């Protein structure tokens with residue numbers, strides 16, 4: 417039996433993000449195995465290095481199909497399905513635009529409009545051709561690039577949860593740079609902070625209490641640059657090639673699986689508050705918390721978690737009332 421009053425934290429930097437693991441046992445070896453597992457997935461999925469299975473696909477664009485391992489194939493298939501949803505702002509083939517904008521990296525600036533128009537022609541998700549028979553992926557045009565940045569952390573967070581469960585861990589939490597997945601329900605619950613946009617590192621708008629749930633936040637404050645008084649952030653609109661421009665500063669998704677949270681934050685960004693809440697009515701298993709530029713906190717509903725507002729600069733509204 418583990419003691420659920422004493423929590424042990426383990427940290428690492430992986431995938432360019434701070435990673436935090438919380439357990440109720442002191443077990444460095446287990447924590448190391450978790451971090452190794454994350455690193456293995458990062459090595460398969462990254463597009464920020466010359467080599468990975470995803471980069472093998474990108475390097476072969478316009479030339480040949482590349483066979484990948486089953487988990488990579490399954491994740492790409494899932495990302496393609498998310499891209500094909502009606503009115504989806506998610507696009508797994510967004511790579512050439514992400515690379516060109518370099519948002520959050522040295523030398524980021526607004527690309528010339530004609531370059532964006534050209535790069536848009538290289539981001540057609542229907543030109544990501546999957547073959548279930550040999551689990552291969554073919555990008556139909558040279559210059560195309562898959563980017564799994566909007567889904568990989570969610571996928572990996574779920575794999576960490578599965579691994580911990582398999583190891584007999586009843587309660588734990590993994591935070592992959594803003595993608596939180598929780599296991600079980602310790603005494604007092606898991607309390608997850610909702611980040612205050614454009615504020616100091618620990619500043620919170622409020623907290624969410626969850627049990628066996630994932631909490632994923634995507635915010636414009638995470639990676640951005642400013643040019644001529646305008647803010648350019650890292651979530652791009654696949655229809656225009658420019659950062660999504662709407663009323664939102666962040667979206668948080670509460671769901672059982674973190675992969676859904678990761679996909680739905682992008683989908684909700686594309687839809688905004690009103691359309692987003694309407695779309696979520698068909699998905700009672702997925703809930704959103706929108707934080708707007710006008711300092712409103714809008715809850716799509718409130719069943720999977722309990723939300724406590726801590727910052728009185730913000731106003732809380734519930735879309736269901």
Ligand code: AMP
Pocket residue numbers: 505506507508510514563564565566567634635650651652653654678681682
């Ligand atoms: P997230 O932090 O989950 O919101 O994912 C953001 C990352 O996803 C970006 O840094 C890009 O690598 C990638 N990305 C940006 N825009 C899109 C988009 N519209 N669809 C899919 N991936 C995107």
Ligand code: MG
Pocket residue numbers: 565566567634677678679681682
């Ligand atoms: Mg995401």
